[in-house]
Amino acid sequence: MTDMQIVFDALQLVLRPEIYFYIALGLVLGTIVGALPGLTTVLAMSLLLPISFFMDPLLGIPFLIGVYKGGIYGGSIPAVLVGIPGTGASIPTTFEGPALTKQGKGRKGLEMSLFASVFGDISSDIVTFLLLAPVAAIALLIGPPEQFAVIIFSLILLSLASGGGVIKGLMMTAFGMILATVGQDPINGVPRLTFGIFEMTGGISLVPMMLGVFAVSEVLLNLETRTRSLVSDHVDLNAIGEKLKWEEFWASRRTILRSTCIGTILGIVPGVGQVVAAFLGYNAARKASKTPENFGKGELDGVAGAEAANNAVNGPTLIPLLTLGIPGDKVTAILLGAFVAQGLSPGPRMIEQQGSLVYAILITMVIANLMLLVIGYVFMRHFARLATISKSSLLPLILMFALLGTYISRSNGFDLSVMLVFGIIGYCLRKLDFDLAPFIIAFILCPVLEKTLGQTVVMARGEIVPFLLFERPIAGVFVVLALIMVFSRKAVKNSIVRGFQKLVGADGNA
Amino acid sequence: MDAGAGIGDAHPRAQGRTGVQDINTEKSNADSRIRAELVSASVFVVLSIILLLTIPFQIAELTSSVHLSSRYRTLTASDFPFAIGVALLLLSSGYFIQMLRGGVGTARKFNITAEALRKIIVVYVMLSIYVVLFRLIGYLIPTAIFLMATTLYLGNRNWISIIGLAIVTPLVIYTVLNKILFVSIP
Secondary structure (H helix, E strand, C coil): CCHHHHHHHHHHHCCCHHHHHHHHHHHHHHHHHHCCCCCCHHHHHHHHHHHHCCCCHHHHHHHHHHHHHHHHHHCHHHHHHCCCCCCHHHCHHHHCHHHHHHCCCHHHHHHHHHHHHHHHHHHHHHHHHHHHHHHHHHHHCCCHHHHHHHHHHHHHHHHHHCCCCHHHHHHHHHHHHHHHCCEECCCCCCEECCCCCHHHHHCCCHHHHHHHHHHHHHHHHHCCCCCCECCCCCCCHHHCCCCCCHHHHHHCHHHHHHHHHHHHHHHHCCCCHHHHHHHHHHHHHHHHCCCHHHCCCCCHHHHHHHHHHHHHCCCCCHHHHHHHCCCCCHHHHHHHHHHHHCCCCCCHHHHHHHHHHHHHHHHHHHHHHHHHHHHHHHCHHHHHHHHHCEHHHHHHHHHHHHHHHHHHHHCCHHHHHHHHHHHHHHHHHHHCCCCHHHHHHHHHHHHHHHHHHHHHHHHCCCCHHHHHHHHCHHHHHHHHHHHHHHHCHHHHHHHHHHHHHHHHCCCCCC | CCCCCCCHHHCHHHHCCCCCCCCCCHHHHHHHHHHHHHHHHHHHHHHHHHHHHHHHHHECCCHHHHCCCCCCCCCCCCHHHHHHHHHHHHHHHHHHHHHHCCCCCCCCCCCCCHHHHHHHHHHHHHHHHHHHHHHHHCCHHHHHHHHHHHHHHCCCCCHHHHHHHHHHHHHHHHHHHHHHCCCCCC
């Protein structure tokens, strides 16, 4: 089947009207959760993931993508209005948003955030569309040794990028892998570490674990604070000011383009994510500005820079997921869970075997952005009101949804116990500043890692090191790079960051 | 770090802290942080030792998988967990030593007041009871009881919103899931 035929078939697939309903629903739900400070996009996707299992892939996955995009945008609403980021990616927006609101320009900040987000996101989706087939073609050339090496490299990279430090990131990776070994060995089918519990024979299920570590722990963390709502400031919606003028948006065009490039490049790299992109985008905007002294005092360019960058990550972050089956962050880890539950196997063969479906999903991402533009603009004020909802109503609801989501994923009562246990584990880990991203991703990738390692050992006839270095050099390079990153991480990390800053002109020498 | 990072606790206002809530001084904050890091490292050390000791009893080896050829050994069911267990032991031991030798730790927010701890324990126990009742009775009644009890405990005294939350919400969700999405819940 030619590429054009695949794209044409994909366009036909997205003509179903139900798709638009589910995307809109996902956008609204995601924006609602994103607009609530303290609640995260990951939480929203974890809670809604089990519901997507009951939809067909072309409804369930765009629904989750809508939640994802809505969540990232929703995080900017409290960031602008009250200076509290709804998600980590909105932290730089808080440097400018509250000052804008105090000047009576809150609405301008919200609209700039929306328009910059949509522009960044759509542009990066188009790049993803164009890059997917070539990357997948390269991915087809790789075998188990290369797959093993790339996964190790990605896991190390994620550990390096994790909050809480490298050793803790590596500990979380190891911990996730150990939990993934519970159940049946992927090579021989031998039961492992079940401790005689029959329900553990199938291993620990991803959904209850995720809902425990994200949803239950989030509620427990929020219980520590004494505020009535998730924010303590009253948002005066009558004082958020006038709409953004076209000239004001046009004045930020270079910033938006620059930040889009930053986010698009960073999105392809596993482990980097929206937060880093948002900071780099904001920093680049400040360095390139003719009036950098205005930053921190209500500069629309700052909002544009941060939001365009953090949303431009959304599209390319799917490239390693769809071509190699490697999620780059917690959100794509959840999407991987959704793909697998739908009977799809992200990886090199997916484009070959289900190309129309994959491209249809990419097209729905662009559609989701266009719908976000409308929904975000029309319902902006209503989303803004969410910041004042009381915790005493919200937190019990989240726990109810966590329980429900856990149960409906497999209709298995044992999973509820798993959710409870991981709720406490997640709470303790987060209190101690352990990053959960390496933990979840290692858990998901471990079976593939072990299987490809087993295949590599057989191919290498037991002499794995010479085999990787001399007969499979691509795999050897990735493994060596991973080791270098671990043992000289500071030097490598600093040079990568310096190099990237130079590239985007964010080092003061632009 | 990504958008999934729990961020509500990154901002002082979101935590309700105004500088007067914490009862420890700065130095004791740092001390309790280091203690917490040492405890967590110890837990992981113990966990990895337990794992390494239980592997021989928890993983049966298939003799056919051990030697396909007399010249080389293939991967067995216990190899991978064993290797990860060793890695975790080394990492957690290294972290423990790093903290003992004067590391500052990254657990920024370990302090917790007695009131907050009590709230967490009570809500967690309520959730556990909800899980038990859900498995015994089903969704509707345990959910109504849980939502009402938890929202009252957390300070909601608006009876209209309590009834809306505890009675209307579960009914709506039950109807949507069962009748519209055809998702079966007990």
